[in-house]
Amino acid sequence: MPRPAKKTIKKEKEKDATAPSRKYKSFSRLRGMKDILPEEYRYWEVAKKKAEDLARSYGFKRIETPILESADLYERSTGNSSDIVTKEMYAFIDKSGEKVSLRPEATPGIVRAYVEHGMFNLPQPVKLFLIGSLFRHEKPQSGRYRQHTQIDMEMFGEPGPVADAQTILMTYNFFRELQINVQIQINSIGCKECRKIYVSKLVDFYKERGRRSKLCVDCKKRLVKNPLRLLDCKEEKCVSMLGEVPQIVDSLCDDCRNHFIKVLEYLDELDVPYNLNPLLVRGLDYYNRTVFEIWSVGDEQSRQSSLGGGGRYDDLVEHMGGRPTPACGFGLGLERVVAKIKETNIPLRSESEDCIFIAQLGEQARRKAFLLFEELRRAGLKVRQLFTKDSLKAQLEEANRLGAKFSLILGQKEILDGTILIRDMESGIQEVVDYKKIKAEIEKRLSNGESKEKMAVPLDKEEKSA
Numbered sequence: 366m367p368r369p370a371k372k373t374i375k376k377e378k379e380k381d382a383t384a385p386s387r388k389y390k391s392f393s394r395l396r397g398m399k400d401i402l403p404e405e406y407r408y409w410e411v412a413k414k415k416a417e418d419l420a421r422s423y424g425f426k427r428i429e430t431p432i433l434e435s436a437d438l439y440e441r442s443t444g445n446s447s448d449i450v451t452k453e454m455y456a457f458i459d460k461s462g463e464k465v466s467l468r469p470e471a472t473p474g475i476v477r478a479y480v481e482h483g484m485f486n487l488p489q490p491v492k493l494f495l496i497g498s499l500f501r502h503e504k505p506q507s508g509r510y511r512q513h514t515q516i517d518m519e520m521f522g523e524p525g526p527v528a529d530a531q532t533i534l535m536t537y538n539f540f541r542e543l544q545i546n547v548q549i550q551i552n553s554i555g556c557k558e559c560r561k562i563y564v565s566k567l568v569d570f571y572k573e574r575g576r577r578s579k580l581c582v583d584c585k586k587r588l589v590k591n592p593l594r595l596l597d598c599k600e601e602k603c604v605s606m607l608g609e610v611p612q613i614v615d616s617l618c619d620d621c622r623n624h625f626i627k628v629l630e631y632l633d634e635l636d637v638p639y640n641l642n643p644l645l646v647r648g649l650d651y652y653n654r655t656v657f658e659i660w661s662v663g664d665e666q667s668r669q670s671s672l673g674g675g676g677r678y679d680d681l682v683e684h685m686g687g688r689p690t691p692a693c694g695f696g697l698g699l700e701r702v703v704a705k706i707k708e709t710n711i712p713l714r715s716e717s718e719d720c721i722f723i724a725q726l727g728e729q730a731r732r733k734a735f736l737l738f739e740e741l742r743r744a745g746l747k748v749r750q751l752f753t754k755d756s757l758k759a760q761l762e763e764a765n766r767l768g769a770k771f772s773l774i775l776g777q778k779e780i781l782d783g784t785i786l787i788r789d790m791e792s793g794i795q796e797v798v799d800y801k802k803i804k805a806e807i808e809k810r811l812s813n814g815e816s817k818e819k820m821a822v823p824l825d826k827e828e829k830s831a
Contacts, residue, residue: 395511397503397510397511397512398512405703408703408707409514409699409703411706412543412699412702413496413516415539416539416697419542423535424492425493425518425520426493426494427495428493428495429497430471430478430497432500433466434466434474434477435463436454436456437464438466438474438477439454439469439470439473441684441685442650442681453503454466454467454501455467467500468498468499468500469499470649471495471499471515471517472517472649472681473681473685475519475694476682477685480685484521485522485688489521490523490528491520492519493521494516494519495515495516496516497514498514499512499513499514500512509698509700514699514700515696515697515698516673516696518532518535518695518696519692520532520693521682521691521692522690523691524679526627526628526655527631528691529631529654529655529676530631532694532695533628533632533639534635535695536549537549537637540702540705543705544709544711545661545672545702546663547660547661548662549632549638549659550640550657550658550660550674551628551629551632551642552614552642552643552656553613553614553654553655554613554646554647554653554654555613555617555621555654556618556621556653556679557653559616559617559618559621560593560613560616562616563613564593567592567610567611571588571606576606579603581600584598595610596644596645597644597647610644613643614641614643624654624655625654625655628655645657647674651678651680652678653676653677654676654677654679656674656675657674657675657695658673658674659673659697672701673695673696673698675693675696679691719747719811720767721747721769721770721771721772721773721807722748722760722771723737723738723748723750723775724750724761725775726755726774726776726777727780729777729780730775730776730779733780734752734775737785741804744804744808746811749769751763757776761788764790770789770791771787773787773788774788774795779800782797783800784797784799784800785803786798787807787810
């Protein structure tokens with residue numbers, strides 16, 4: 366049999382070199398998990414920066430708590446009958462034999478930190494915020510993942526309705542300043558005493574006219590263990606009966622009713638749009654008095670699309686081993702916030718807007734360009750580079766792609782002369798400048814410090830119209 370020609374062998378080798386490897390198995394993400402790629406992460410930066418700016422404005426300080434905690438922490442705080450504990454919590458026995466859990470919600474861990482570190486000795490109220498991952502083994506759906514990210518803000522030590530109103534105002538401002546139209550859904554579930562009266566009425570309602578037999582399997586259990594959760598069920602046959610249930614606000618004691626009225630008066634004064642929702646109870650056992658959720662305008666009929674929520678939990682700190690301490694807070698799901706930012710097509714300032722690009726030609730120029738890049742970066746200027754490329758054409762194409770305002774070009778001639786070229790990327794005009802004066806020259810050409818390193822943020826409505 367004749368041997369194949371050498372050219373054919375060479376082509377086969379080249380083909381094999383570019384083919385995907387079959388030697389090792391590739392991996393995919395676990396169900397319900399999500400990769401956040403660089404192009405999408407700029408939307409996350411917008412939401413995170415807005416949350417951090419608001420937190421600072423309202424006096425909240427950042428805290429980090431462990432992702433892994435004792436499972437008892439969540440079972441005691443969130444409630445043994447809650448969906449989080451019974452269905453969704455990632456709990457397991459570790460190598461030391463302790464039952465632990467990945468963090469399914471942020472509030473219990475922050476409460477533990479408040480108690481453990483004696484923060485009740487600090488001037489009250491203590492305001493804390495956290496941005497981090499939560500883990501729940503639930504059915505993946507749009508905007509809902511088994512690992513998701515939450516913005517969480519908590520206020521300890523303030524019993525008055527002003528605390529409730531301020532936390533609600535913060536959530537509203539967060540979305541309003543991101544140009545997302547939302548409405549606050551709000552209710553009061555009272556205190557332990559007046560809630561007992563209401564729960565009795567609720568149980569009686571479901572026992573009448575055979576309504577109990579029409580409930581879903583979970584709600585039949587809730588009717589015994591935690592009747593208030595019947596109002597939070599999403600099953601269609603249970604939802605169909607909610608229009609006739611007694612309203613909890615009719616059972617509030619005088620203190621709870623007055624507290625709720627004052628919260629609403631604050632919101633009216635602040636022009637925060639809200640809807641009194643008698644069915645809103647939230648899915649966690651520790652809430653009392655004010656509870657609220659944030660719904661996107663246009664999605665009011667879909668409770669599954671809630672962008673976040675919160676409320677007051679005056680008994681939880683004591684229940685977790687601390688002193689009696691009133692508290693309230695809220696959590697926002699970042700995945701859903703980012704989806705709304707993208708859905709509304711909010712224009713973002715490019716992270717490379719008005720940047721300066723440093724290009725070089727030759728090894729000696731590259732070394733000097735490295736030093737110049739670091740000098741300008743440390744001065745707070747927005748500089749970019751592509752030092753891995755030798756071709757000046759390829760580097761200037763990258764400068765154009767980034768939208769650089771100026772390119773600074775260093776070659777062999779500039780090294781010998783002690784100069785540098787400034788190229789206006791819009792007009793193409795180039796000018797030779799003394800290398801020692803480049804920093805001052807660039808700062809003079811850039812207006813009002815607009816080139817200083819800054820995070821991408823949404824354009825204001827005035828900027829959009831302009």
